[in-house]
Amino acid sequence: QQQVKQSPQSLIVQKGGISIINCAYENTAFDYFPWYQQFPGKGPALLIAIRPDVSEKKEGRFTISFNKSAKQFSLHIMDSQPGDSATYFCAASGGATNKLIFGTGTLLAVQP
Protein backbone atom coordinates (compact mmCIF):
# COMPACT_ATOMS: atom_id res chain seq x y z
CA GLN A 1 0.00 0.00 0.00
CA GLN A 2 3.04 2.20 0.35
CA GLN A 3 4.06 1.79 -3.30
CA VAL A 4 3.87 4.33 -6.07
CA LYS A 5 3.72 2.63 -9.48
CA GLN A 6 5.23 4.58 -12.38
CA SER A 7 5.06 3.98 -16.12
CA PRO A 8 6.50 3.82 -18.67
CA GLN A 9 10.02 2.81 -17.70
CA SER A 10 11.40 4.68 -20.70
CA LEU A 11 10.00 7.07 -23.27
CA ILE A 12 11.22 8.47 -26.57
CA VAL A 13 9.54 11.62 -27.87
CA GLN A 14 10.27 13.82 -30.86
CA LYS A 15 11.13 17.46 -30.28
CA GLY A 16 7.95 19.48 -29.99
CA GLY A 17 5.88 16.49 -28.93
CA ILE A 18 4.07 15.81 -25.67
CA SER A 19 5.67 13.57 -23.07
CA ILE A 20 3.31 11.82 -20.65
CA ILE A 21 4.36 9.88 -17.56
CA ASN A 22 1.86 8.18 -15.30
CA CYS A 23 1.81 7.22 -11.64
CA ALA A 24 -0.66 5.38 -9.45
CA TYR A 25 -0.90 4.98 -5.68
CA GLU A 26 -2.96 3.05 -3.16
CA ASN A 27 -2.59 4.91 0.12
CA THR A 28 -5.48 7.36 0.45
CA ALA A 29 -3.59 9.20 3.20
CA PHE A 30 -1.16 10.59 0.62
CA ASP A 31 -1.72 14.32 0.24
CA TYR A 32 1.37 15.62 -1.54
CA PHE A 33 2.49 14.51 -5.00
CA PRO A 34 5.77 15.92 -6.34
CA TRP A 35 7.69 15.17 -9.50
CA TYR A 36 11.48 15.17 -9.45
CA GLN A 37 13.77 15.54 -12.47
CA GLN A 38 17.25 14.00 -12.52
CA PHE A 39 19.93 14.73 -15.11
CA PRO A 40 22.93 12.40 -15.52
CA GLY A 41 25.52 12.99 -12.82
CA LYS A 42 23.12 15.06 -10.71
CA GLY A 43 20.73 14.36 -7.89
CA PRO A 44 16.96 14.58 -8.35
CA ALA A 45 15.51 18.09 -8.19
CA LEU A 46 11.94 19.11 -7.47
CA LEU A 47 10.18 20.00 -10.72
CA ILE A 48 6.53 20.53 -9.80
CA ALA A 49 4.13 19.32 -7.11
CA ILE A 50 0.39 19.12 -6.50
CA ARG A 51 -1.98 18.60 -3.60
CA PRO A 52 -5.25 16.69 -4.02
CA ASP A 53 -7.48 19.75 -3.64
CA VAL A 54 -6.86 20.64 -7.29
CA SER A 55 -7.05 18.49 -10.42
CA GLU A 56 -4.35 20.23 -12.41
CA LYS A 57 -1.29 22.37 -11.87
CA LYS A 58 0.69 24.03 -14.63
CA GLU A 59 4.14 25.58 -14.53
CA GLY A 60 5.39 26.62 -17.93
CA ARG A 61 5.49 23.57 -20.19
CA PHE A 62 5.01 21.16 -17.27
CA THR A 63 1.55 20.13 -16.07
CA ILE A 64 0.45 17.69 -13.39
CA SER A 65 -2.98 16.13 -13.85
CA PHE A 66 -4.46 14.56 -10.74
CA ASN A 67 -7.38 12.12 -10.54
CA LYS A 68 -8.24 11.55 -6.89
CA SER A 69 -10.96 8.96 -7.48
CA ALA A 70 -8.68 6.84 -9.67
CA LYS A 71 -5.69 7.47 -7.38
CA GLN A 72 -3.59 8.43 -10.37
CA PHE A 73 -1.52 11.43 -11.35
CA SER A 74 0.51 12.21 -14.43
CA LEU A 75 3.16 14.59 -15.71
CA HIS A 76 2.69 16.18 -19.11
CA ILE A 77 5.58 17.96 -20.81
CA MET A 78 4.33 20.11 -23.66
CA ASP A 79 6.57 21.08 -26.61
CA SER A 80 9.23 18.65 -25.35
CA GLN A 81 12.83 19.77 -25.92
CA PRO A 82 16.12 17.83 -26.04
CA GLY A 83 17.06 19.62 -22.81
CA ASP A 84 14.15 17.85 -21.10
CA SER A 85 15.94 14.51 -21.58
CA ALA A 86 16.32 13.20 -18.02
CA THR A 87 14.91 10.68 -15.58
CA TYR A 88 11.62 11.69 -13.98
CA PHE A 89 10.42 10.36 -10.63
CA CYS A 90 6.96 10.71 -9.22
CA ALA A 91 6.53 10.58 -5.46
CA ALA A 92 3.87 10.77 -2.81
CA SER A 93 3.74 11.50 0.89
CA GLY A 94 1.24 11.97 3.66
CA GLY A 95 -0.19 10.22 6.67
CA ALA A 96 1.54 9.56 9.95
CA THR A 97 5.15 9.46 8.77
CA ASN A 98 5.00 11.99 5.91
CA LYS A 99 7.75 9.97 4.27
CA LEU A 100 8.26 10.52 0.51
CA ILE A 101 7.64 7.32 -1.46
CA PHE A 102 9.21 7.37 -4.92
CA GLY A 103 8.26 5.64 -8.15
CA THR A 104 10.81 3.65 -10.16
CA GLY A 105 11.56 6.49 -12.57
CA THR A 106 11.04 7.13 -16.29
CA LEU A 107 13.98 7.76 -18.59
CA LEU A 108 12.85 10.36 -21.14
CA ALA A 109 14.78 10.93 -24.36
CA VAL A 110 13.66 13.82 -26.57
CA GLN A 111 15.04 13.44 -30.07
CA PRO A 112 15.93 16.55 -32.07
Added chain:
Amino acid sequence: ETGVTQTPRHLVMGMTNKKSLKCEQHLGHNAMYWYKQSAKKPLELMFVYSLEERVENNSVPSRFSPECPNSSHLFLHLHTLQPEDSALYLCASSLAGTGANVLTFGAGSRLTVL
Protein backbone atom coordinates in the same frame (compact mmCIF):
# COMPACT_ATOMS: atom_id res chain seq x y z
CA GLU B 1 25.04 23.47 -7.21
CA THR B 2 22.04 22.65 -5.06
CA GLY B 3 23.49 23.60 -1.71
CA VAL B 4 23.93 19.95 -0.72
CA THR B 5 27.49 18.74 -1.31
CA GLN B 6 28.50 15.09 -1.28
CA THR B 7 32.03 13.68 -1.21
CA PRO B 8 33.54 11.65 -2.64
CA ARG B 9 31.63 11.59 -5.94
CA HIS B 10 33.06 8.17 -6.79
CA LEU B 11 34.33 5.44 -4.50
CA VAL B 12 35.66 1.97 -5.24
CA MET B 13 36.20 -0.29 -2.29
CA GLY B 14 36.89 -3.89 -1.49
CA MET B 15 34.60 -5.94 0.68
CA THR B 16 36.93 -5.67 3.66
CA ASN B 17 37.53 -1.92 3.47
CA LYS B 18 36.16 0.78 5.73
CA LYS B 19 35.20 4.07 4.12
CA SER B 20 32.86 7.00 4.75
CA LEU B 21 30.58 9.14 2.62
CA LYS B 22 30.16 12.77 3.61
CA CYS B 23 27.28 15.17 3.07
CA GLU B 24 27.17 18.88 3.87
CA GLN B 25 24.34 21.39 3.54
CA HIS B 26 24.26 25.11 4.24
CA LEU B 27 20.60 25.72 3.42
CA GLY B 28 19.48 26.10 7.01
CA HIS B 29 17.63 22.80 6.80
CA ASN B 30 17.03 20.74 9.93
CA ALA B 31 16.46 17.27 8.47
CA MET B 32 18.92 15.12 6.50
CA TYR B 33 18.45 11.86 4.64
CA TRP B 34 20.39 9.04 3.04
CA TYR B 35 18.84 7.37 -0.02
CA LYS B 36 20.10 4.46 -2.10
CA GLN B 37 19.50 4.64 -5.86
CA SER B 38 19.77 1.43 -7.88
CA ALA B 39 18.82 0.95 -11.51
CA LYS B 40 15.11 0.30 -12.17
CA LYS B 41 14.22 0.54 -8.47
CA PRO B 42 12.52 3.29 -6.50
CA LEU B 43 14.74 5.52 -4.44
CA GLU B 44 15.19 3.63 -1.17
CA LEU B 45 15.12 5.69 2.00
CA MET B 46 17.84 4.46 4.36
CA PHE B 47 18.08 6.91 7.24
CA VAL B 48 16.47 10.14 8.37
CA TYR B 49 17.86 12.58 10.90
CA SER B 50 15.67 15.38 12.19
CA LEU B 51 17.25 17.96 14.46
CA GLU B 52 20.32 15.69 14.64
CA GLU B 53 18.31 12.80 16.01
CA ARG B 54 17.85 9.63 13.97
CA VAL B 55 14.12 9.26 13.42
CA GLU B 56 14.09 6.54 10.82
CA ASN B 57 16.15 3.47 10.03
CA ASN B 58 14.58 1.42 7.27
CA SER B 59 15.93 -2.01 8.19
CA VAL B 60 19.30 -1.14 6.74
CA PRO B 61 22.06 -3.71 7.35
CA SER B 62 24.46 -2.82 10.15
CA ARG B 63 27.34 -2.59 7.67
CA PHE B 64 25.91 0.90 6.98
CA SER B 65 26.31 3.23 9.95
CA PRO B 66 25.06 6.84 9.81
CA GLU B 67 26.33 9.74 11.85
CA CYS B 68 24.91 13.26 12.12
CA PRO B 69 27.20 15.42 14.29
CA ASN B 70 25.24 18.62 13.60
CA SER B 71 22.40 19.83 11.39
CA SER B 72 24.77 20.67 8.52
CA HIS B 73 26.72 17.43 8.26
CA LEU B 74 25.81 13.81 7.66
CA PHE B 75 28.06 10.80 7.25
CA LEU B 76 27.51 7.25 6.09
CA HIS B 77 30.19 4.90 7.41
CA LEU B 78 30.70 1.77 5.33
CA HIS B 79 32.36 -1.49 6.36
CA THR B 80 32.45 -5.05 5.05
CA LEU B 81 30.11 -4.19 2.20
CA GLN B 82 28.81 -6.64 -0.37
CA PRO B 83 28.88 -6.26 -4.18
CA GLU B 84 25.08 -5.77 -4.16
CA ASP B 85 25.66 -2.58 -2.16
CA SER B 86 27.09 -0.97 -5.29
CA ALA B 87 24.77 1.94 -6.08
CA LEU B 88 24.43 5.71 -6.09
CA TYR B 89 24.04 7.02 -2.55
CA LEU B 90 22.13 10.26 -2.36
CA CYS B 91 22.04 12.69 0.50
CA ALA B 92 19.13 15.09 0.85
CA SER B 93 18.00 17.76 3.25
CA SER B 94 14.73 19.50 4.02
CA LEU B 95 13.11 21.96 6.37
CA ALA B 96 11.00 19.74 8.59
CA GLY B 97 7.73 21.04 9.94
CA THR B 98 6.84 23.17 6.91
CA GLY B 99 4.09 20.87 5.64
CA ALA B 100 5.36 19.98 2.18
CA ASN B 101 8.18 17.44 2.24
CA VAL B 102 10.49 19.22 -0.23
CA LEU B 103 13.87 17.52 -0.51
CA THR B 104 17.04 19.07 -1.86
CA PHE B 105 19.39 16.37 -3.09
CA GLY B 106 23.12 16.30 -3.53
CA ALA B 107 24.70 14.90 -6.71
CA GLY B 108 25.36 11.56 -5.06
CA SER B 109 28.31 9.29 -4.32
CA ARG B 110 28.72 6.44 -6.82
CA LEU B 111 29.88 3.41 -4.84
CA THR B 112 31.38 0.30 -6.41
CA VAL B 113 32.11 -2.68 -4.18
CA LEU B 114 34.52 -5.21 -5.65
